[in-house]
Amino acid sequence: MNNDKQNSKIPAEQSTSSLSVIEYQKQLEFQKEAVVHLNALYNYALHLTMNTDDAEDLVQETYLKAYRFFNSFERGTNCKAWLFKILKNNYINIFRKNSKEPGKVDYDLIKDFYHSIKDSSIDTTEADSDYFHSLLHEEVYQALHSLPEEFREVIELCDIEGFTYEEIANMVESPIGTIRSRLFRGRKMLREQLETYASQRGFHGGTDR
Amino acid sequence: MNCQQAYQLISAAVDGELSCHEKEKFFQHLAECTTCTEEFNDAMKTKLIIKERIIRFTAPQTLINSIMHLTHHCAQESNL
Numbered sequence: 001m002n003n004d005k006q007n008s009k010i011p012a013e014q015s016t017s018s019l020s021v022i023e024y025q026k027q028l029e030f031q032k033e034a035v036v037h038l039n040a041l042y043n044y045a046l047h048l049t050m051n052t053d054d055a056e057d058l059v060q061e062t063y064l065k066a067y068r069f070f071n072s073f074e075r076g077t078n079c080k081a082w083l084f085k086i087l088k089n090n091y092i093n094i095f096r097k098n099s100k101e102p103g104k105v106d107y108d109l110i111k112d113f114y115h116s117i118k119d120s121s122i123d124t125t126e127a128d129s130d131y132f133h134s135l136l137h138e139e140v141y142q143a144l145h146s147l148p149e150e151f152r153e154v155i156e157l158c159d160i161e162g163f164t165y166e167e168i169a170n171m172v173e174s175p176i177g178t179i180r181s182r183l184f185r186g187r188k189m190l191r192e193q194l195e196t197y198a199s200q201r202g203f204h205g206g207t208d209r
Numbered sequence: 210m211n212c213q214q215a216y217q218l219i220s221a222a223v224d225g226e227l228s229c230h231e232k233e234k235f236f237q238h239l240a241e242c243t244t245c246t247e248e249f250n251d252a253m254k255t256k257l258i259i260k261e262r263i264i265r266f267t268a269p270q271t272l273i274n275s276i277m278h279l280t281h282h283c284a285q286e287s288n289l
Contacts, residue, residue, distance in 0.1 A: 027280055027281070030280055031277075031280065035276060035277070035280070038268050038272070038273060038276060039265070039266075039267060039268050042266065042267075042268040042272065043265055043266055046266060052269075056269070056271075056272050059268070059272060059276070060272070060275060060276065060279065063276050063279055063280070064279055067279070067280050136262075137262050137263070137264050140258060140259065140262035140263055141262075141263060141264065144259065144263070155259060158224060158256075159256050159259040159260055160259065160260065160263055164226070165221070165224065165226050180217065180218075180220050180221050180226075181217065181220070183220035183223075183224070184216070184217075184219050184220040184252065187220065187223075187251075187252050187255040187256065188251075188252075188255075190255055190259070191251055191252075191254075191255045194255075194258065
């Protein structure tokens, strides 16, 4: 602190010790509040981009922004929701800039993508005679991706990430009533899609409770 | 409550987002209506399927490392 010019010459590793107490506390709090949601953000990014490299970039970009603006995070509110909103905004910006087409479903891509990262972590759920339990992870994944973006999004945020309607409404900038009806219609469409898969594989609605 | 009103509340009922008043009216209606009960059960089941069947991936270690490095780096920058 006594000599700024000297300090700026210190290589990165050594300057660690010169972190101010406030900055150090911020870093600790950030790790406790924000970095713990890394997996959830990564999964959300994967769902949005369908590409592991893009997903990683998106998550990095999100954390970079989040850290810079961490002071504006309202303490006591859901940090995960805050991060998701930043990620979503980043995603929109990137896709607008690159004029890519978000929401366009390429089934081959989904399959390839799915198989390419399939082995990284699969939870083994017990087999069941119920025809819905016969559905493959891949089928549920594909069915979800066959939904229009606005329906898929709310289902992901609600059913996979466990956000409340209020949090979702804030994230997608729509009223709660809209979230309610999108969820209802989205689940209905999804179920119809899943029933199609199930019947294609020889299971019929009749075996369902 | 009629079926149309109940229909609009199904997703909120599934997600535990009904107010006490809505909840009471909604389940009262379900007790008298098999169609809405079926819709409700279907929606519940669909939610469960998504939760159970969607694969959760683990972020690669390289990403975890770079996030840790990133916050560390930012902290140093703003400190200089």
